[in-house]
Amino acid sequence: MSSNNRKKLLLMGRSGSGKSSMRSIIFSNYSAFDTRRLGATIDVEHSHLRFLGNMTLNLWDCGGQDVFMENYFTQQKDHIFQMVQVLIHVFDVESQEIIKDIEIFTRALKQLKRYSPDAKIFVLLHKMDLVQLDKRQELLHIMMAKLQETSAAYGFPELVGFPTSIWDESLYKAWSQIICSLIPNMSTYQHNLKKLKGVMDAREIILFEKTTFLVICSSNTATGEILDPKRFEKISNIMKNFKQSSMKLKSSFKTLVLDNTIYVCELSSNMMCFIVLNRADDPQDLILGNIKKVKAYFQ
Amino acid sequence: MGLRRGGKSSICKVVFHNMQPLDTLYLESTTNPTTEHFSTLIDLAVMELPGQLNYFEPTYDSERLFKSVGALVYVIDAQDEYMNALTNFAIIIEYAHKVNPNINIEVLIHKVDGLSEDFKVDTQRDIMQRTGEELLELGLDGVQVSFYLTSIFDHSIYEAFSRIVQKLIPELPFLENMLDNLVQHSKIEKCFLFDVNSKIYVSTDSAPVDIVTYETCAEFVDVTIDLHDLYKDQAKKDTSRELKSVSALNNGVVIYLRQMIRGLALVALIRPDDTDVDSCLTVVDYNVDIFKNGLENVWAHARIKPEDGDNSYA
Numbered sequence: 224m225s226s227n228n229r230k231k232l233l234l235m236g237r238s239g240s241g242k243s244s245m246r247s248i249i250f251s252n253y254s255a256f257d258t259r260r261l262g263a264t265i266d267v268e269h270s271h272l273r274f275l276g277n278m279t280l281n282l283w284d285c286g287g288q289d290v291f292m293e294n295y296f297t298q299q300k301d302h303i304f305q306m307v308q309v310l311i312h313v314f315d316v317e318s319q320e321i322i323k324d325i326e327i328f329t330r331a332l333k334q335l336k337r338y339s340p341d342a343k344i345f346v347l348l349h350k351m352d353l354v355q356l357d358k359r360q361e362l363l364h365i366m367m368a369k370l371q372e373t374s375a376a377y378g379f380p381e382l383v384g385f386p387t388s389i390w391d392e393s394l395y396k397a398w399s400q401i402i403c404s405l406i407p408n409m410s411t412y413q414h415n416l417k418k419l420k421g422v423m424d425a426r427e428i429i430l431f432e433k434t435t436f437l438v439i440c441s442s443n444t445a446t447g448e449i450l451d452p453k454r455f456e457k458i459s460n461i462m463k464n465f466k467q468s469s470m471k472l473k474s475s476f477k478t479l480v481l482d483n484t485i486y487v488c489e490l491s492s493n494m495m496c497f498i499v500l501n502r503a504d505d506p507q508d509l510i511l512g513n514i515k516k517v518k519a520y521f522q
Numbered sequence: 523m524g525l526r527r528g529g530k531s532s533i534c535k536v537v538f539h540n541m542q543p544l545d546t547l548y549l550e551s552t553t554n555p556t557t558e559h560f561s562t563l564i565d566l567a568v569m570e571l572p573g574q575l576n577y578f579e580p581t582y583d584s585e586r587l588f589k590s591v592g593a594l595v596y597v598i599d600a601q602d603e604y605m606n607a608l609t610n611f612a613i614i615i616e617y618a619h620k621v622n623p624n625i626n627i628e629v630l631i632h633k634v635d636g637l638s639e640d641f642k643v644d645t646q647r648d649i650m651q652r653t654g655e656e657l658l659e660l661g662l663d664g665v666q667v668s669f670y671l672t673s674i675f676d677h678s679i680y681e682a683f684s685r686i687v688q689k690l691i692p693e694l695p696f697l698e699n700m701l702d703n704l705v706q707h708s709k710i711e712k713c714f715l716f717d718v719n720s721k722i723y724v725s726t727d728s729a730p731v732d733i734v735t736y737e738t739c740a741e742f743v744d745v746t747i748d749l750h751d752l753y754k755d756q757a758k759k760d761t762s763r764e765l766k767s768v769s770a771l772n773n774g775v776v777i778y779l780r781q782m783i784r785g786l787a788l789v790a791l792i793r794p795d796d797t798d799v800d801s802c803l804t805v806v807d808y809n810v811d812i813f814k815n816g817l818e819n820v821w822a823h824a825r826i827k828p829e830d831g832d833n834s835y836a
Contacts, residue, residue: 472773476771481766
């Protein structure tokens with residue numbers, strides 16, 4: 224991988240829509256409960272995150288109060304919107320002023336069109352937990368149709384949207400996909416993983432980033448098994464909780480072997496693999512040996 | 523039992539039903555005595571009594587109630603004015619002690635999460651002193667009362683319940699001895715015998731309990747169960763096999779979980795130091811097998827006898 228891998232991500236949305244909460248949960252090990260203590264973001268908060276070793280994410284968390292917003296679109300527009308790889312726009316589903324929310328979104332798109340036309344656009348409909356279960360799908364549908372239309376008009380036809388909430392796993396799912404879209408050699412990983420799956424006769428192998436536990440890719444070839452469709456996010460969640468509890472023992476987590484069928488271990492300095500085997504009676508040494516051998520391919 | 527709005531239902535829900543502490547805000551006032559049975563190790567029957575009733579009305583068969591229980595847990599709200607609660611408590615003790623002198627009396631000084639460190643200690647001392655005086659007045663100064671500071675937002679409530687449950691297990695000294703033996707011979711730093719559903723620890727070795735270690739172990743139980751549940755449909759025979767999971771940390775500590783009998787799980791913290799992890803685990807495996815056999819022997823006959831004494835209500 225080349226070292227020139229700086230990615231600029233803009234995190235935008237109206238004030239109070241939950242931008243900083245997301246960032247804190249995914250990248251700073253906050254629990255959903257802790258985010259109540261966060262105050263308003265002043266102007267732009269930059270964070271630099273190393274991801275998968277040589278990829279650096281520059282996350283620009285843009286405070287969403289109208290004063291700052293106005294500033295972004297006028298004085299600072301070339302500074303903010305230049306060389307953007309990804310725009311993540313957050314919508315609060317409880318918001319009263321939807322028209323205004325969309326207007327800000329279009330203004331952002333307009334600037335992006337001018338300064339970085341190749342950017343990828345993601346929208347998150349956040350705080351979904353506040354909507355009744357049976358209404359969520361409908362709401363998402365209406366909102367996405369509207370946003371799709373708006374963004375297509377500005378030359379970004381492939382808009383991807385996710386319903387999210389900090390209180391469940393949907394947040395991990397959305398961020399996994401956003402981050403995955405930035406990884407350049409995805410197909411190599413996928414290919415290697417598929418091979419590994421064949422060699423180990425595994426039921427499923429999932430690759431996680433080590434610090435955030437976001438899913439990078441999985442070897443899931445649909446074999447007709449019915450597995451929990453939300454399992455990736457759930458695993459992210461569970462493992463992250465475990466990582467935090469192991470922090471209390473002033474250490475970090477290395478390996479986990481459950482019941483001789485589930486193996487979780489380090490694959491490289493920034494990846495974890497999660498392997499579920501078909502059979503429980505393979506000797507442990509053999510499997511651990513296999514994993515060790517494989518490491519070279521995932522550096 | 524306790525006065526109304528003391529947090530009794532919340533405690534039950536959090537400890538025995540894995541409810542999120544925040545959701546307990548929406549609980550309604552309990553209106554009827556409720557009984558629930560947990561047939562794990564100690565066949566616990568938790569009875570929850572509504573706070574606003576007068577038990578000395580003849581319609582309640584309170585005598586039978588008090589006679590059949592092993593422990594009485596009284597909840598005092600530390601954030602509220604507790605004078606009323608203390609008077610109420612004294613009346614209850616007097617009655618309960620008359621009916622059943624063997625009853626364990628436990629007091630939870632509850633909702634301490636909102637208090638500062640100094641204030642907690644003050645409150646506890648104040649409550650202890652006042653109950654002492656009340657009991658002296660009633661001529662019951664021989665009654666043993668234990669106090670616990672608890673909150674549902676951390677692990678203190680589990681800790682308190684663990685202690686309470688432990689008092690109800692007649693086999694406890696054996697268990698502790700067995701665990702001590704296990705610890706001594708397998709490089710284990712600390713081990714707990716957990717009830718899987720409630721994450722109450724039924725027993726531990728005699729080394730002092732460190733709350734952080736307990737939390738980590740309790741969370742490890744969660745991790746194991748959750749991950750196992752995600753993929754368990756693969757083999758239908760899963761119930762027959764015992765669950766086992768091992769996790770190594772970077773500083774050399776190994777967390778080890780093995781399923782035992784009757785909904786129990788053994789969780790141990792192992793420090794292999796210089797020795798090889800594999801060989802150390804083999805030794806542990808062997809020793810745990812022996813321990814498990816021991817457990818089976820201890821409880822081989824226990825199921826038959828009626829467990830009147832093992833009821834408690836909160």
